[in-house]
Amino acid sequence: MTQFKKGLEEASKFLPNNNHLAINPEDGKWSSETKKGTTRMRIDEDTNMKSSSNGFKGLKNHGRDEDACEEGRANKQTALYTEESELSDLFDKVLLYTENGVGTCFGDESVETGLRKDKQPQRNKRGSSRGKGRGKKQGSKNTVDLGTLLILCAQAISTSDFRTAKELLKQVRENSSPFGDASQRMSHYFANGLEARLAGYNIRTQVFYSALVARTSSAADILKAYHLHISTCPFSQFSIFFANYMIFKFAEKATTLHIIDFGIAFGFQWPNLIQKLSSRPNRPCKLRITGIELPQSGLRPAERIEETGRRLKKYCERFDVPFEFNFIASRNWELIKLVDLKIQSNETVAVNCLDRFKNLLDETVEDNSPRDTVLKLIREVKPDIFVHAVRSGSYNAPFFATRFREALFHLSAIYDMLDATIDHNNKERLVIEREFHGQEIMNVIACEGSERIERPETYKQWQVRHIRAGFKALPLDQEFMKLFRCKMKAWYHKDFELDEDGNWMLQGWRGRIFYGSSCWVPT
Incomplete structure (x- = not known):
């Protein structure tokens, strides 16, 4: 660690002393962030975002032989255009309505049909881990209760019995696999979290954890996994359908619709x-989106959200919807603040x-809860509608052993659902399990205090927070709920469930609630 820090200090000497580390390709001038830790940008209908055919502008190398490189450059451009075209087609296929009126929010029938023909024998099975695993102990007569081993290991860590914890963790490693059945796959990622927590008791903690979470996936990789996810699981699909339906309903007569999206991601x-806005009988209203997202590490903290803004701008140009995009990366x-x-x-x-x-x-971390502060900010906005979807979970306890048990209980059902709906050798399933649930498990188990950012609460706890902040819930549209129940029955595994409670639309799997969606207005 000493040598690493010394090398870092030496390398830092070669960096500029100011923060001007970016160049505006439009004018060639140096640019900087407006505020420390926060980056803002605006893309509106008057902004020219076009670039040259190879994706760069104003960059030349006068020393190269243009004739010798012409063929290679043409091949690179052809490959780039092919990749962009395929990615654009994939975005359209996943995110838009099809010609027969069926799209992401209603399920892509062509995609659904293909998946269900392949998955039907597996999707109808009752047991999610019967003879399908490919773990290291596949075919062994000795059955290992991985859940019990994991709980015993977590209890040993909580009592600082590290020798016992390491022995138990070794047994889990020998019987788990990211390519096995539901229990083996889940145990693999829980073992990663326990190993990282054990490493936290010595000098390797930050290096170990940073190496595990440093991976980032492109929009294309996430989109492919997202495509599989919405085709086999209704949770994200129906949450988006619910939100878009309610927002469109309230913006029916709007001349300008301003959407403030906390966590816009891609x-x-x-x-x-x-x-949908472009299909209104009168002229489409102007759409303003303010995307709020966490900054990325590195020299371009707002790169991903900028890419999101450009992508949405292209869709608005395509459908002739006036558009303005602002973002806050914080x-x-x-x-x-409200002015932001x-x-x-x-x-x-x-x-x-x-x-x-x-x-x-x-x-449990700060006296003035950031959750309540953000809800008060939204109340100050006085929105026409506030749509909130939550992951309903109870693994937010400040005590490690209790939190571990709840997370194991909750996420075991997630892996059971994936095992019952998706083939074991599906590559996109590995992305879902590694990038989504795997990183969540890592954070829940390995981190404490402000470093633990995965803190789900139940929908009833969020309801108390909403009412305390000055909101009242809007009743659910029963025709809408009836449509949802029909679609869930037609598209998805029979063990998915849709229910309602206290103006919340609830989604679950085999009797366990996972997602809740609701709409609120200021009192």
């Missing part, structure tokens, strides 16, 4: 709504958050 939710959403949201008069304001407030800290 913006997969909005192309569908953009297409690690502390509770520090965002740039709300204008005579516009319909919709606040949207799909399962991202679980990443805010709560009163």
Whole structure:
């Protein structure tokens, strides 16, 4: 570690002393962030975002032989265009309505049919881990209870019995695999988290954990996994359908619709709504989106959200919807002020958050709960509608052993669901398990205090927070719920369930609630 720090200090000497580390390709001038830790950008209908054919502008190498490189450059451009074309087609296939009126929010019938023909024998099975695993102990007569081993290992760690914990962890490793059945796959990622927590008791903690979470996936990789996810599981699909339906309903007569999206990520939710807005009988209203997201590490903290803005702008140009995009890249959403949201008069304001407030800290870490602070900010906005979808979970206890048990109980059902709906050798399933659930498990187990950002609460706990912040729930549309029940029965595994409670639309699997969606307005 000493040598690493010394090398870092030496390397730092070669960096500029100021923060001007980016160049504006439009004018060649140096640019910088407007505020420390926060980056903002605006893309509107008057901005020219076009670039040269190879994706760069104003960059030349006068020393190269243009004739000798012409063929190679043409081949690179052809490959780039082919990749972009395929990616664009994939985005359209996943995110837009099809010609027969069926799209992401209603399920892509062509995709669904293909998946279900392949998955039907497996999807109808009752046991998710019967003879399908490919773990290291496959075919062994000795059955190992991985859940019990994991709980015993976590208890040993909580009592600082590290020798016993390591022995138990070794047994889990020998019987788990990321390519096995549901129990083996889940145990593999829980073992990763336990190993990282054990490493946290010595000098290797930060190096170990940083290496595990440093991976980032492209929008294309995430989109492919997302495509599989919405085709086999209704949770994200129906949450987006619910949010877009309610927002579109409230913006029926709006001249300007301003959506404030907490946790916009890749913006997969909005192309569908953009297409819907373009179909209004009168002229499409202007769409303003303020995307709020965490910054990335590195020299371009807002790179991903900028890419999201450009992608949404292309969809708006395609469907002739006037568009303006603003973003806020900040690690502390509770520090965002009303003025930062740039709300204008005579516009319909919709606040949207799909399962991202679980990443805010709560009163167990800070006296003034960031969750309550953000809800008060939304109340101050006075939105026409506030759509909130939550992951309903109870593994947010400050005590490690209790939190571990709840996380194991909750996520075992997730892996059971994946095992019952997707083939074991599916590559996109590995992305879902590694990038989504695997990283969540790592954070829940290995991190404490402000470093633990996975803090799900039940929908009933969120309901108390909403009411305390000055909101009242809107009743569910019963025709809408009837449609949902029909679609869930037609498209998805029979063990998925749809219910309602206290103006919340609830989604679950085999009797266990996973997601809740609701709409709120200021009292």
